[in-house]
Amino acid sequence: MDILIKNGRIIDPSRNMDEKGHVLISNGKIKECGKEAKLPTQTSDIRVIDGEGKLVLPGLIDMHTHLREPGEEYKEDIASGSAAASAGGFTTICCMPNTNPANDCRAVTRLILEKAKESGLCRVLPIGAMTKERKGESLAEMGEMVESGCVAFSDDGDCVSNSGLMRRVLEYAKTFGVPAIQHCEDKKISRDAPMHEGVLSTRAGLASQPSVAETSMLYRDLELVRLTGARYHAAHISCAESVELIRRAKSQGLPVTAEVTINHLTYTDAVCMDYDTNTKVNPPFRTKADRAALRDGLKDGTIDALVTDHAPHTSIEKALEYDYASFGIIGLETIVPMGLALVEEGIIELKRLVEALTTAPAKVLSIDGGTLAVGAPADVVVIDKNAKWTVDETTLRSKSSNTPLLGKEVQGRVTATVYNGSLVHSV
Amino acid sequence: MEFKHRHLLGIEPLSRDDLHIILNLADSFKEISRRRIKKVPTLRGRTVVNLFMEPSTRTRVSFEIAQKRLSADSTNISVAASSVVKGETLLDTATNLEAMNPDIIVIRHKAAGSPHFLAREVNASIVNAGDGFHEHPTQALLDCLTIKDHKSDFEGLKVAIVGDIAHSRVAHSNIMALSKLGSEVRVAGPATMLQPGLDELGAKVFTDVEAAIEGVDVVMALRIQQERLGGDSLFANTREYARKYGLNRERIELIHPEGLVMHPGPINRGVEITPDVADGKRSVILEQVANGVAIRMAVLYLMAGGSPDDIANQK
Structure with a gap:
C-alpha cells in the first residue's frame, strides 16, 4: 500500500532540505518529496499520515547497537531489538559482534541476517569481529563476512591491544573495502574501573579510569592509519583530548571518522554519584569540559555520527553493587527525545542532529539510506516533538530497561516509522 | 539539637x-x-x-x-x-x-x-x-573523639595522614570530618597513593612526608593494604616504603611536642610505623579502639x- 505523509516539516540533510511538504511512498520507494510534491488525485488506496506539526526525517541509522543474539537472548534478541529500533525511529541498525558465539564468521553473520529478515522491522547490518573470537590474537575471516553482509569490523568492547596485529587488521579490512571500528581502551590503565578519574570518583570512592586509557590507544591507532592508509572509525569517544586527536587527524587528511553516544553528550560523571548502576557505562561519563568538547566536536563535524551504543542488560547484571554491575545503557528508544532536548537547549541545531543520525553514519559505512531523495528506498520517520511519554518497562519495546531515564518523563516521540516502504511502527 | x-x-x-x-x-x-x-x-x-x-x-x-x-x-x-x-x-x-x-x-x-x-x-x-x-564514617568519628579528648578545639589543628590515601576509606572520611570541624588536613604519600581531587576535598597534598608532618598536632599512619590493590604496583617494596614514609623515632620528632600518633589498625609493625612509635608516649592507638x-x-x-x-x- 502506498503511503502519503502530508504537511510535515521535512528535514533531509542529504539534499539540504528543511521545508513543509509531503512525502509520497510507492512500491517501497520515495516517489515524491517536498513542498512541490504532486499529490495523487485518488487517495482511497493510500495510507495517509497527518504530518501537521510533526518532523518528517529520513529513517535514522544507528551504527552502534548490541542485539545480544546469539547467546544472551534474555537481554535482547534481534526481534525485540528491531522492535525497539523501529519504535525509536531507526530503519537501519548495525549490530556489534560481542555475541556468544562472536560474529567472527559468515555462519553467524548469516544467522543474524536471517533473523532480522524474519522480524522485518528494520535493516540490520552486522559488524563482524576483527579477530577470531574477539580474542585479539589472529585475524577473523573478514573476506567471507563482507561477502555475507558485514559492513565493518570491530572487536567492540575488547580493544585490540597488540599493535602489530592492529596494523594487520587495518590492512586486511582495507583489502575488503570496509572500515575498522575500534573501542579505544588500554585495559591496563582502565582496569575495568567504573568511573572517570577525578574529584568525583574520589568523593564516590569508586575505582576510576583516566581519559588516557582511551587517548593512548586512539593515538596509536591514528599512527597505524597513517602507516596503512586504511579507513578507521573511533567508537564512542568520550573526552576532549580524543576530539582534538580526531580533529588533527582529519586536518592531516587521514581517512578517519568518529562517533559519540547520545548519553555522553547528555551526562557527566556527576550522574554516577548516587551509585545508580544504570549510569555505569564504558567509556565512563567524564567532566563537563569533556562533554562540552564532545558537543563542539559533533557540531563542527569532527565527530561524524551520533550513536546509541544500545547495550541491554537485565536486573541480573544491574541490580548489584556499582563495582559488580555490567557496563551499558540502552538507547534505541530514547535517542529522539534526548536529541531533541539538546536542540531545545540550543546545544545543537536540529539539522546537524538529523545529519549525525542519517547521512553521516551512511557515509562512514558507505551504505545506502539516510535520504529522502526521489527513488531512494522509502525509510521515513515521523516525530511529534511535543508528545510526552514516560520511559518504563511498559513503554519500552526493548527487553531491558537499563537507562538513567527509567521512570522519567521525556518529550519527543516517534509516531510513525516507514521501513522499505512499509509502515512498521505507528502510535 | x-x-x-x-x-x-x-x-x-x-x-x-x-x-x-x-x-x-x-x-x-x-x-x-x-x-x-x-x-x-x-x-x-x-x-x-x-x-x-x-x-x-x-x-x-x-x-x-x-x-x-x-x-x-x-x-x-x-x-x-x-x-x-x-x-x-x-x-x-x-x-x-x-x-x-x-x-x-x-x-x-x-x-x-x-x-x-x-x-x-x-x-x-x-x-x-x-x-x-x-x-x-564511624572510624573517622572515633578518631575525632580521640583528638577531642586531647585537644581543646578542632579549629586550627593540623592533622597529617600518611600512606595509601587513594585506597583508604579511613582517610577519605577523616579528610571530610576534620575539614568540617575546622582543622587543616594534610595528606602525604608517594604520588602513586594520591589520587586526583584530594585538594578539592579540602586536603593539602604532600609527597614529602617530613614537610607534611612538621609541626602537626596529630599524625595518622595508614596500613599498607596489599590485599586491596588487585595487582597494582604502588611502591617498590615495604623496606623502601618504611624508609621513605614510615613513622619512626627520628621522623616523629618533627611533629608538635604535644602531638598525637594515631593508627586505625591493624598495624604492620615496622612498615608504616615502628614498634617504638606505635607503643610510645605520643601514641593514642588504643584510646582510639x-x-x-x-x-x-x-x-x-x-x-x-x-x-x-x-x-x-x-x-
Missing part, C-alpha cells in the same frame, strides 16, 4: 553540627563502658544485623560490644557463613533480612556505594561500617531514633 539522618552512609552528608552531636553523645556514653555492669536498656527490643561482607575483627567486635551495652538484640552475618558463597546477590540478602524486620543494618562491603544501594532498597536504618575506598565503642553506641542510638537532648538531660 536535632539529628535528621535516618542512615549513616558517610561523613559527607553530615554537617558540622551533626558531627558535634555524635561526638558529644559519644562522650556521654563513654561512662557506661567504665561501669561494673556495662549495660543500659536504651535499645532494648531493637534488632540490629551486622552484615560483614568483608573480613573485619576490630570494627565488627566494636559494633557488637556497642550493641550489647545498649541491650540491642544483634546478630552477625559474615562473608564465609553467608549465602553470598552460594551465589546470592546483596539485594536478595538484604531483602531477606528485611523480611525479618531489623531496625538497623550495619554493613561492611568492599564495593563502594553498597550501603547507599541498601538504603534505597530496605526500610531499616543503614550504618556504613566501611565501603570500598569510599567511607568509613576504646572510643570506637562509644562512637558506635552514639550512632546506634541516633539511628534507633533517639534524641541527642534526652541523653544530655539525663546527665
Whole structure:
C-alpha cells in the first residue's frame, strides 16, 4: 500500500532540505518529496499520515547497537531489538559482534541476517569481529563476512591491544573495502574501573579510569592509519583530548571518522554519584569540559555520527553493587527525545542532529539510506516533538530497561516509522 | 539539637553540627563502658544485623560490644557463613533480612556505594561500617573523639595522614570530618597513593612526608593494604616504603611536642610505623579502639531514633 505523509516539516540533510511538504511512498520507494510534491488525485488506496506539526526525517541509522543474539537472548534478541529500533525511529541498525558465539564468521553473520529478515522491522547490518573470537590474537575471516553482509569490523568492547596485529587488521579490512571500528581502551590503565578519574570518583570512592586509557590507544591507532592508509572509525569517544586527536587527524587528511553516544553528550560523571548502576557505562561519563568538547566536536563535524551504543542488560547484571554491575545503557528508544532536548537547549541545531543520525553514519559505512531523495528506498520517520511519554518497562519495546531515564518523563516521540516502504511502527 | 539522618552512609552528608552531636553523645556514653555492669536498656527490643561482607575483627567486635551495652538484640552475618558463597546477590540478602524486620543494618562491603544501594532498597536504618575506598564514617568519628579528648578545639589543628590515601576509606572520611570541624588536613604519600581531587576535598597534598608532618598536632599512619590493590604496583617494596614514609623515632620528632600518633589498625609493625612509635608516649592507638565503642553506641542510638537532648538531660 502506498503511503502519503502530508504537511510535515521535512528535514533531509542529504539534499539540504528543511521545508513543509509531503512525502509520497510507492512500491517501497520515495516517489515524491517536498513542498512541490504532486499529490495523487485518488487517495482511497493510500495510507495517509497527518504530518501537521510533526518532523518528517529520513529513517535514522544507528551504527552502534548490541542485539545480544546469539547467546544472551534474555537481554535482547534481534526481534525485540528491531522492535525497539523501529519504535525509536531507526530503519537501519548495525549490530556489534560481542555475541556468544562472536560474529567472527559468515555462519553467524548469516544467522543474524536471517533473523532480522524474519522480524522485518528494520535493516540490520552486522559488524563482524576483527579477530577470531574477539580474542585479539589472529585475524577473523573478514573476506567471507563482507561477502555475507558485514559492513565493518570491530572487536567492540575488547580493544585490540597488540599493535602489530592492529596494523594487520587495518590492512586486511582495507583489502575488503570496509572500515575498522575500534573501542579505544588500554585495559591496563582502565582496569575495568567504573568511573572517570577525578574529584568525583574520589568523593564516590569508586575505582576510576583516566581519559588516557582511551587517548593512548586512539593515538596509536591514528599512527597505524597513517602507516596503512586504511579507513578507521573511533567508537564512542568520550573526552576532549580524543576530539582534538580526531580533529588533527582529519586536518592531516587521514581517512578517519568518529562517533559519540547520545548519553555522553547528555551526562557527566556527576550522574554516577548516587551509585545508580544504570549510569555505569564504558567509556565512563567524564567532566563537563569533556562533554562540552564532545558537543563542539559533533557540531563542527569532527565527530561524524551520533550513536546509541544500545547495550541491554537485565536486573541480573544491574541490580548489584556499582563495582559488580555490567557496563551499558540502552538507547534505541530514547535517542529522539534526548536529541531533541539538546536542540531545545540550543546545544545543537536540529539539522546537524538529523545529519549525525542519517547521512553521516551512511557515509562512514558507505551504505545506502539516510535520504529522502526521489527513488531512494522509502525509510521515513515521523516525530511529534511535543508528545510526552514516560520511559518504563511498559513503554519500552526493548527487553531491558537499563537507562538513567527509567521512570522519567521525556518529550519527543516517534509516531510513525516507514521501513522499505512499509509502515512498521505507528502510535 | 536535632539529628535528621535516618542512615549513616558517610561523613559527607553530615554537617558540622551533626558531627558535634555524635561526638558529644559519644562522650556521654563513654561512662557506661567504665561501669561494673556495662549495660543500659536504651535499645532494648531493637534488632540490629551486622552484615560483614568483608573480613573485619576490630570494627565488627566494636559494633557488637556497642550493641550489647545498649541491650540491642544483634546478630552477625559474615562473608564465609553467608549465602553470598552460594551465589546470592546483596539485594536478595538484604531483602531477606528485611523480611525479618531489623531496625538497623550495619554493613561492611568492599564495593563502594553498597550501603547507599541498601538504603534505597530496605526500610531499616543503614550504618556504613566501611565501603570500598569510599567511607568509613564511624572510624573517622572515633578518631575525632580521640583528638577531642586531647585537644581543646578542632579549629586550627593540623592533622597529617600518611600512606595509601587513594585506597583508604579511613582517610577519605577523616579528610571530610576534620575539614568540617575546622582543622587543616594534610595528606602525604608517594604520588602513586594520591589520587586526583584530594585538594578539592579540602586536603593539602604532600609527597614529602617530613614537610607534611612538621609541626602537626596529630599524625595518622595508614596500613599498607596489599590485599586491596588487585595487582597494582604502588611502591617498590615495604623496606623502601618504611624508609621513605614510615613513622619512626627520628621522623616523629618533627611533629608538635604535644602531638598525637594515631593508627586505625591493624598495624604492620615496622612498615608504616615502628614498634617504638606505635607503643610510645605520643601514641593514642588504643584510646582510639576504646572510643570506637562509644562512637558506635552514639550512632546506634541516633539511628534507633533517639534524641541527642534526652541523653544530655539525663546527665
